[in-house]
Amino acid sequence: MNAKRENLHDGREDGLSPLASLDLSQVQSFADLLRAMSRTAFGGRQLGEAFDIVLEMARNPDCRVVLTLSGAMTVAKQGKIICDMIEHGLVDVVVATGALIAHGLTESIGLTHYRYDPSLSDAVLFEQGYNRVYDTLEMEANLNDVEKLVRSVLEQERPPDGVWSSARICRALGARLSQLAQGPGVLRSAYEHDVPVFIPAMTDSEMGLDFATWAMSRALATQPSREGRWDPEEVFQAVPSFNPFVDLQQYARLAGAASCLGIFTVGGGVPRNWAQQVAPYYDIASHRLGIELPAPRFRYGVRLCPEPVHWGGLSGCTYAEGVSWGKFIPPAKGGRYAEVYADATLVWPLLIKAVLDELAGRG
Numbered sequence: 335m336n337a338k339r340e341n342l343h344d345g346r347e348d349g350l351s352p353l354a355s356l357d358l359s360q361v362q363s364f365a366d367l368l369r370a371m372s373r374t375a376f377g378g379r380q381l382g383e384a385f386d387i388v389l390e391m392a393r394n395p396d397c398r399v400v401l402t403l404s405g406a407m408t409v410a411k412q413g414k415i416i417c418d419m420i421e422h423g424l425v426d427v428v429v430a431t432g433a434l435i436a437h438g439l440t441e442s443i444g445l446t447h448y449r450y451d452p453s454l455s456d457a458v459l460f461e462q463g464y465n466r467v468y469d470t471l472e473m474e475a476n477l478n479d480v481e482k483l484v485r486s487v488l489e490q491e492r493p494p495d496g497v498w499s500s501a502r503i504c505r506a507l508g509a510r511l512s513q514l515a516q517g518p519g520v521l522r523s524a525y526e527h528d529v530p531v532f533i534p535a536m537t538d539s540e541m542g543l544d545f546a547t548w549a550m551s552r553a554l555a556t557q558p559s560r561e562g563r564w565d566p567e568e569v570f571q572a573v574p575s576f577n578p579f580v581d582l583q584q585y586a587r588l589a590g591a592a593s594c595l596g597i598f599t600v601g602g603g604v605p606r607n608w609a610q611q612v613a614p615y616y617d618i619a620s621h622r623l624g625i626e627l628p629a630p631r632f633r634y635g636v637r638l639c640p641e642p643v644h645w646g647g648l649s650g651c652t653y654a655e656g657v658s659w660g661k662f663i664p665p666a667k668g669g670r671y672a673e674v675y676a677d678a679t680l681v682w683p684l685l686i687k688a689v690l691d692e693l694a695g696r697g
Contacts, residue, residue: 363696364688377674381681384636384672388689391596391634392424398592399634401425402609404601404649408438408520409447409467410679415686417523422690425598427588428524428531429605432539435504435520435531437467439541440476442511442519443483447472477540483510484544499580500533503545530588532581534608549574586612589630596634600678602641602649610661617660632662635671638678638685 345352354373361367365385372382391397401419408416416438419425440447448464448471459466463474484503487510493502508525524531536542553572554564589595589612599606616629641650653671656662663669674681 363691364684365692365696368685368688377676377681380672380674381676381685384638384674385685385688387634387636387670387672388424388598388685389692390670391598392689392693394594394596396592397594397596397634398426398588399424399596399598400427400429400589400609402597402599402601402605403428403430403434404603404605405431405678406434406437406467406470407600407678408434408441409470409472411447412679412682413438413441413520414518415682416520417518418686418690419598420520420523420527420529422693423527424686424689426529427585427609428520428529429585429609430520430531430533431603431605432500432533432536432541435533436477436480436540437472438520439480439483439507439511440472442517442522443479443514444516445473445476445479447476480540481544481547483507484541485548486510488545488548496575497580498545498574498576499578499584500536501530501581501584503541504531504533530584532585532608534578534581535604536576536578538604545574545576546572582615585609586615590616590627592630594634595630595632597632597636599635599637599639600682601639602637602647602651607648610656610659613660629660631660632656633669635662635669637671637673638676638682639673640675640677642675 352373353375354370356370356374356378361370368382368385370382371378372386373379374382391399401416401424403416407413416428420428437447450466450469450471454464456466459471464471465474465477484507487503487506488498491506493499493506504521505525508521508523508531511519511522512525521531523529533539533541536545550569550572554569597609610632613629613631616627619625620627620629635653637653639649641647643650643652643655652673653662653669657664657669662671665671
């Protein structure tokens with residue numbers, strides 16, 4: 335038995351925050367539920383704290399919020415949540431994987447994803463034209479229709495100075511989707527609300543492959559017919575007029591023009607790192623160019639991701655670690671961050687529903 339300790343403290347006297355048992359009889363809304371969860375523990379408290387921070391970002395008129403997205407969120411039927419966030423002004427910039435945007439395009443042109451039947455082998459799925467994403471199926475025929483849309487836009491639109499970037503092609507696709515009005519979609523909502531969408535790893539996606547094969551078809555059309563017999567060395571020479579540094583500089587300008595920055599991250603990966611590196615970019619540019627550029631560091635951050643920190647990947651990297659890189663304002667200087675270690679499909683709908691209800695006065 336431990337020796338008797340003297341001078342035992344009372345938590346309230348030391349300024350500690352008391353917890354409270356979750357009383358469902360007092361919960362009348364999603365916002366009520368998340369506020370109550372913020373006074374519990376573990377993942378529930380994390381989600382409740384995330385709710386408070388998202389509300390503060392939304393109510394700060396000077397805060398420009400970057401939404402970063404990875405994982406198969408559109409295949410997982412979370413795309414309308416992204417649209418809601420855009421349409422209700424919760425985000426000002428979107429940074430995503432190309433796959434997420436491409437799978438979202440299938441919905442935007444009226445196509446469907448299906449539930450995976452575990453009795454079918456993956457070899458059979460391949461033969462039948464079904465691409466499996468865990469427990470969901472994307473049809474190859476869907477992606478062929480997406481390619482037709484991308485090709486049509488590339489054929490008919492011309493980017494500024496003749497050079498495409500991911501944000502430019504996303505805006506052009508959004509404009510076309512807005513005209514077609516066949517269904518809701520991330521790029522359509524982004525276009526209609528003037529929210530830029532960046533895809534840092536463009537070639538790592540169906541959209542990137544669509545872009546490349548379009549350039550190849552144009553190059554081959556200028557060559558004499560060989561009845562389909564081509565050497566790969568020749569076929570894969572064609573390169574589209576695409577410059578990712580146009581994206582980098584556009585994003586840097588957007589971030590630098592903001593007096594306050596927030597970030598809402600689903601998953602991690604390239605979108606998260608690309609978005610977060612803007613302050614270090616400013617820092618090293620200032621140092622190497624010998625000029626003064628005030629770095630835009632994030633003041634707010636909310637992350638929904640089950641990845642633990644101890645694997646060493648960026649998806650699990652904490653905001654505290656990001657402070658050491660100069661990406662975030664330290665909490666001691668006003669930074670506010672919440673990290674929810676959960677599958678986004680479980681907590682993201684609840685969080686955004688609570689935020690939208692609260693902002694609409696229904697909380």
